[in-house]
Amino acid sequence: HKVAQRYDVMNDLMSAGMHRVWKDAMVTALNPPKDRPWHSLDVAGGTGDIAFRIVEASRGNAQVDVLDINGSMLEVGRERAEKRGLADNLAFVEANAEDLPFEDGSFDAYTIAFGIRNVPDIPKALGEAYRVLKRGGRFLCLEFSEVDAPLLETLYEKWSFNAIPRIGQAVTGDGEPYRYLVESIAKFPNQENFAAMIRNAGFSRVTYTNYTGGIAALHSGWKL
Numbered sequence: 585h586k587v588a589q590r591y592d593v594m595n596d597l598m599s600a601g602m603h604r605v606w607k608d609a610m611v612t613a614l615n616p617p618k619d620r621p622w623h624s625l626d627v628a629g630g631t632g633d634i635a636f637r638i639v640e641a642s643r644g645n646a647q648v649d650v651l652d653i654n655g656s657m658l659e660v661g662r663e664r665a666e667k668r669g670l671a672d673n674l675a676f677v678e679a680n681a682e683d684l685p686f687e688d689g690s691f692d693a694y695t696i697a698f699g700i701r702n703v704p705d706i707p708k709a710l711g712e713a714y715r716v717l718k719r720g721g722r723f724l725c726l727e728f729s730e731v732d733a734p735l736l737e738t739l740y741e742k743w744s745f746n747a748i749p750r751i752g753q754a755v756t757g758d759g760e761p762y763r764y765l766v767e768s769i770a771k772f773p774n775q776e777n778f779a780a781m782i783r784n785a786g787f788s789r790v791t792y793t794n795y796t797g798g799i800a801a802l803h804s805g806w807k808l
Contacts, residue, residue, distance in 0.1 A: 606800045607633055607697060610726045613793075613802060614693060616642040624648045625691045625716065627681050627709075628699020630657025632664050632674070638695070639673045649691075651677045651684070681709040689718045697726040701772045710785035717807040723787055729801035730774035732794060775801050 616622055616638050622645055626635045630652035638646050652658050658676045665671045679685050681696070681703050694713045703709045713723055773781065775792050778801075782790045787805030794801050 602796055602799075603698075606726060606795050606802075607637060609793075609795065610634065610695070610697060610724060610802055611637040611641050613804065614638065614641075614695065614722065614724055616646045616693070618643045618645060620645060622646045622692050623690070624693040624695065625651060625684075625686070627651045627684075627694065627696040627713070628653075628702065629695070629697065630654055630661050630676075632661035632670075634695050634697050635661070635674055636665070636668060636670055639670050644673065647673055647675070649675045649677055649686075651679050651681070653678065653680050682712060684712045684716050686716045688715050690716050691721060692718055693722045693724065695724045695726075698728065700725055700727055701768050707781060707785065710782060710787075714786045714807055719807060721807045723782065723803075723805040723807070725778075725782075725803045726800060727778070727803070728769040728772065729778070729794070729798050732798040775803075778803060 611634065614624075616624065618641075622642060624635075624638055624646055626638070626648055629635055629650045632650060635648040635650045638648050650658065650661055652661075655678050658678055661674075662671070662676050665674050665676075677685065681699070682705050694717055696713075700706060700709065717723065772778070775794065775798070779790050779792055782803055782805045785805075786807070788808040790803070790805040792801050792803045
């Protein structure tokens with residue numbers, strides 16, 4: 585709640601703008617249809633970054649439910665949607681990823697970017713993702729992951745643990761959420777282990793793609 589208004593500014597500073605490239609790549613991989621109605625759920629997407637991209641990539645054909653447990657983030661998303669003229673394509677829902685308020689088989693796609701790591705019971709959230717997808721639906725998760733280059737890993741660790749909390753303190757007035765952020769990244773399962781969790785939730789054709797040496801990874805699965 586404290587950092588909601590400066591959340592997107594911090595994303596730019598922390599990643600040197602790379603989060604925008606990774607999110608663009610995620611939506612390119614999703615490839616929403618441009619010629620028919622299509623319904624997507626974006627979880628932990630409060631400020632709208634992924635949802636806006638999906639609507640624009642679909643040329644206005646997609647409807648996206650933006651779900652977040654944090655009402656302050658959702659309020660930022662609503663304001664941004666109005667300014668962009670995208671409000672008619674979006675619904676903002678305050679709810680928990682572990683207990684989605686939707687019927688079985690409701691969505692063509694489920695996306696979550698830099699949010700799954702914050703869910704206390706990840707297998708439960710993955711099970712909910714599987715439940716609310718239609719047969720043939722797509723699951724996409726963009727998340728920080730394990731760096732696969734030793735030199736880059738060393739530089740990344742120094743930047744994460746030393747610089748990011750200080751930048752968070754300077755920009756938002758509170759460094760604690762950003763200390764939590766870097767600690768949660770370090771504890772998150774690596775690419776192969778997270779892929780196994782997605783398979784265990786029932787998804788098929790599970791794959792992942794590393795971005796920027798594994799700093800982030802895009803995991804994909806299908807409900808077949």
